Amino acid sequence: MSDTSTSGPNSSHCAVVALVGAPNAGKSTLLNRAVGSKVSIVTHKVQTTRTRVRGIALRDSAQLIFVDTPGIFAPKDRLQRAMVAAAWNAVQDADLVVYLFDAQRQAPDAAAEEILRGLGTRARRRVLALNKVDAVPRESLLTLSATLNDLAAFERTFMISALDGDGVEDLLDWLAAEAPQGPWLYPEDQVSDLPLRLLAAEVTREKLFLNLHQELPYALTVETEAWEEFKDGSVKIDQTVYLQRETQKRIAIGAGGRTIRKVREQAQAELQRQLERPVHLYLFVKVRERWIDDPDRYRDWGLDWQA
Structure with a gap:
């Protein structure tokens, strides 16, 4: 908090x-x-x-x-x-x-x-x-x-x-x-304490969940690797989608890149609505077999790796 x-x-x-x-x-x-x-x-x-x-x-x-x-x-x-x-x-x-x-x-x-x-x-x-x-x-x-x-x-x-x-x-x-009497803990105009980088990653993960089937969504995670602001108010966001196996990567990308392109378009549109400014989203898909055991990811999510 x-x-x-x-x-x-x-x-x-x-x-x-x-x-x-x-x-x-x-x-x-x-x-x-x-x-x-x-x-x-x-x-x-x-x-x-x-x-x-x-x-x-x-x-x-x-x-x-x-x-x-x-x-x-x-x-x-x-x-x-x-x-x-x-x-x-x-x-x-x-x-x-x-x-x-x-x-x-x-x-x-x-x-x-x-x-x-x-x-x-x-x-x-x-x-x-x-x-x-x-x-x-x-x-x-x-x-x-x-x-x-x-x-x-x-x-x-x-x-x-x-x-x-x-x-x-x-x-x-x-x-x-x-509610108990006491001071507010957040400014009046704040609606979430989720960092923008994590919020953006969650938006893309949602679109992957909606476009992929069966168990594949649970084998992936999304990280926002770069966030660049421009003078015209737009933002460039680079994200990496990590999967556990090469076969999963091929499914996530889709024939001719159609699946990941659709995910990118949906996520970019959602982020533009939420951030109220132009967004240029770039997605990269990589295999990292043991991402689920990486303590850094648990720290970013606010989870206890040793639970």
Whole structure:
């Protein structure tokens, strides 16, 4: 978290709010909705978020610092262990915890029950947000709410659709009302503490996730190698896409370079919208077999390499 503080209005309030849940529960979608700007990547694939992404929202006199955590699941390798550890650390550090549950799942499975037990011992204050409720009959929602509250005893339950915004305003109003009194931790106009280089890399990684299939996206990472500002306001960004095997590199590039060209065009357009200036994006694809075991990458992501 930034050390820079700002007083905000008189009688200001501030809360760190951790968004937790299983992969694909809708945490990143809710974060972007709450902040009113895209600060966390969203795809249809699970385990998209690798690090803790902070989005900052103002609600009356309250500053809400949302932490979009990696989904909690049974980890299988070093990166996944670090991701899950980051999620649980965010829970313990937060003033308020919002547990998102995909209402379309109808009932918690063993993995969800384990998360709920963890929340019971690690979260100081927690609320339940049943997401995607527009696709579920009300009777089923009441039964599901009762089941989940039996497992974790939430202070409040909110029925929301993070995608279209239904019920989100009520959730934000409650969080703002419960925020402890104290100075704002970020300037009024800041919406994220994600460095621009990392933000740009995340945008490109999102486009790779959306254009590649099966397991390939999980075998890659993106690094912003160079960032050059020009007098006309434009920026030149050089990024490297690292993959673990030569066969993966060929798939990522595509026949005649079509796949990586499409990714570059989509990422460049997204960055131009977010940065509000011309962007010249250059992508290079390389093989680095053991990038997943490089401690420097974990440090850049804010993850514990030894988790």
